[in-house]
Amino acid sequence: MKHYPIPRLAAKLLLPVIILFALYVQFHGDYGPGGGFQAGVIFAAGIILYGLVYGLDSARQLCPPWLLQLGISLGVMIYAGVGVVALLLGGNFLDYNVLDPHDPVHGQHLGILLVELGVGITVAAVMITIFFAFAGRRG
Amino acid sequence: MLAVTALALARLHDLFAIAMLSGIYSLVSAVLFVMLDAVDVAFTEASVGAGVATVFLLSTLALTASREKTVPRKSLLALVVVVITGAALIYGTIDIPPFGDPDNPIHHHVAPRYVHDSPQEIGIPNMVTSILASYRGYDTLGETVVIFTAAIGVLLLIGGKRRVSSKDKNE
Structure with a gap:
């Protein structure tokens, strides 16, 4: 792809927009359509576009494998961790009402935000990992 | 289409x-x-x-x-199985309540409770998110673990580049 300036420029212009849109979908999931899953996939799509246009090695520099492997498990851990914290605070597993002792609705907000963040991190890391695994076999 | x-x-x-x-x-x-x-x-x-x-x-x-x-031989058994399965599925749809009927069981089980109580209990405008992340939190946790497992499977099957390179070093 080194000799195709138009896709390279288009990817460079699109990439920030895609990442920004992913973050918007992630944190605006409470109010509009979307959530952690979609945001993770869009984020991964941005990185995959970068990898397709600029080569796998530069994409690997952007998202090193240790970071991805950390992300895969970190997301699940955030999700389950919210549940365990709720358990420790005296509620049921994944009962977000107890996260804020004064206002259960606020606790729900916090819980949903954290859980969606966990889903988003895991999904993005998993999608990028699978892409790297497939594309990396060619060489 | x-x-x-x-x-x-x-x-x-x-x-x-x-x-x-x-x-x-x-x-x-x-x-x-x-x-x-x-x-x-x-x-x-x-x-x-x-x-x-x-x-x-x-x-x-x-x-x-x-x-x-391309498989040159067309199997008659496959056709029979597909026809029987399709017929069973179509027979099954006869029992499904009519589309869009407000008296359908799906509108009388937990859906009214979600629609009426979730603005007070969860307080976020997108009801899909509150159902997915809060009421059905266990399901979504399970889905996340499924994706996690998929990544581990792919890494185990075709991500084994490190082992090959270390073997090359030994040789």
């Missing part, structure tokens, strides 16, 4: 075209979900089905051949 795409998918033997067509199929079904007012589902279908899944299919094609192996 969905049916046309599906028929074309079944008839084709060029795997590259099949990969692209399956992306189109996902996009068309995303439009269908939008028409059914299921925006969240449509969003997922468009990003996963039409976007990432197509990229994965294409990168798999780059590793394997791009033509399907």
Whole structure:
């Protein structure tokens, strides 16, 4: 792809927009359509576009494998961790009402935000990992 | 249009075209979900089905051949099984309550409770998110673990580059 300036420029212009849109979908999931899953996939799509246009090695520099492997498990851990914290605070597993002792609705907000963040991190890391695994076999 | 795409998918033997067509199929079904007012589902279908899944299919094609192996013999047993299964499914749809009827059981079980209580209990405008992340929190945790497991499976099967390179060093 080194000799195709138009896709390279288009990817460079699109990439920030895609990442920004992913973050918007992630944190605006409470109010509009979307959530952690979609945001993770869009984020991964941005990185995959970068990898397709600029080569796998530069994409690997952007998202090193240790970071991805950390992300895969970190997301699940955030999700389950919210549940365990709720358990420790005296509620049921994944009962977000107890996260804020004064206002259960606020606790729900916090819980949903954290859980969606966990889903988003895991999904993005998993999608990028699978892409790297497939594309990396060619060489 | 969905049916046309599906028929074309079944008839084709060029795997590259099949990969692209399956992306189109996902996009068309995303439009269908939008028409059914299921925006969240449509969003997922468009990003996963039409976007990432197509990229994965294409990168798999780059590793394997791009033509399907043709099977010369057509099996009569397969046709019989497909016809019986299809007939059973169509027979099953006779018992399904009519589409869009407000008296359907789905509108009288937990859905009214979600619609009435979730603004007070959860307090966020997108009800789909509050159901997914809070009322059905266990399910979503399970889904996340499924994706986690998928990544581990892929890494175990084809991500084993490190071991090869260390073997090269030893030799």
